[in-house]
Amino acid sequence: MQQLTTGARVRIINPMAPDFHRAGRVDAVHYAASDSPSYVVRPDGESYCRPYGGGELELLPPPTPAGPDTATTALLASAFKLAHMADAAAVRGADNTVRYLSGAPILDFDASETRALSERKAGTFYVTDGVHCTCPGAPHVWCKHRIAHRLQLAHLALRDPAELIRQIIAQTLPADADLVAMEDAEAVARVEALLRRPEVVPVDPADDDAAYAEALAGINALYA
Numbered sequence: 001m002q003q004l005t006t007g008a009r010v011r012i013i014n015p016m017a018p019d020f021h022r023a024g025r026v027d028a029v030h031y032a033a034s035d036s037p038s039y040v041v042r043p044d045g046e047s048y049c050r051p052y053g054g055g056e057l058e059l060l061p062p063p064t065p066a067g068p069d070t071a072t073t074a075l076l077a078s079a080f081k082l083a084h085m086a087d088a089a090a091v092r093g094a095d096n097t098v099r100y101l102s103g104a105p106i107l108d109f110d111a112s113e114t115r116a117l118s119e120r121k122a123g124t125f126y127v128t129d130g131v132h133c134t135c136p137g138a139p140h141v142w143c144k145h146r147i148a149h150r151l152q153l154a155h156l157a158l159r160d161p162a163e164l165i166r167q168i169i170a171q172t173l174p175a176d177a178d179l180v181a182m183e184d185a186e187a188v189a190r191v192e193a194l195l196r197r198p199e200v201v202p203v204d205p206a207d208d209d210a211a212y213a214e215a216l217a218g219i220n221a222l223y224a
């Protein structure tokens with residue numbers, strides 16, 4: 001195995017290890033004079049670290065940046081502020097969220113929700129759908145998680161709408177496994193078909209000649 005540096009993303013591949021197959025990051029590297037280096041790994045979502053000997057870790061590629069970069073985040077946050085210009089708390093929250101995202105927090109985003117690893121409470125994930133959040137800031141209208149989710153949602157809508165639709169389908173129709181596996185174009189076509197409504201039939205009696213005639217006949221009968 002190639003030598004790893006602190007911060008490298010790895011998967012634990014030692015079947016004897018309790019975190020077998022879990023992903024994490026190298027927290028520390030210990031070099032011994034005659035031996036291969038040993039590593040201390042912090043599994044994803046955990047506050048504790050565990051030592052692992054050489055050869056028991058697999059180097060993972062760096063995660064593909066799912067979220068927007070810093071410049072894009074700032075632009076999206078400006079758009080968010082314009083959309084909530086009269087709301088001072090939203091404007092403050094947007095600035096706070098830009099700072100928060102610049103620290104590369106651990107966020108698990110999909111179109112329906114974001115799971116954010118707490119920066120203070122070890123191993124705790126806060127979940128938000130952009131409207132509600134499970135963090136201690138829940139009673140407030142805004143928190144950085146809710147705004148971060150909205151910014152990521154906007155980013156995905158601008159960058160790859162088909163992927164956004166695919167994620168929404170995957171979240172809203174989990175039982176339809178075939179649909180989830182479809183190519184984007186097929187998924188989009190399916191959504192369009194789902195959204196296409198049958199021709200609207202007027203139900204307002206005022207627009208319905210038969211109902212109107214019936215009502216008129218009833219009124220005439222009263223005065224006959």
Ligand SMILES: [Zn+2]
Nearest residue numbers: 133135143145
């Ligand atoms: Zn929150």
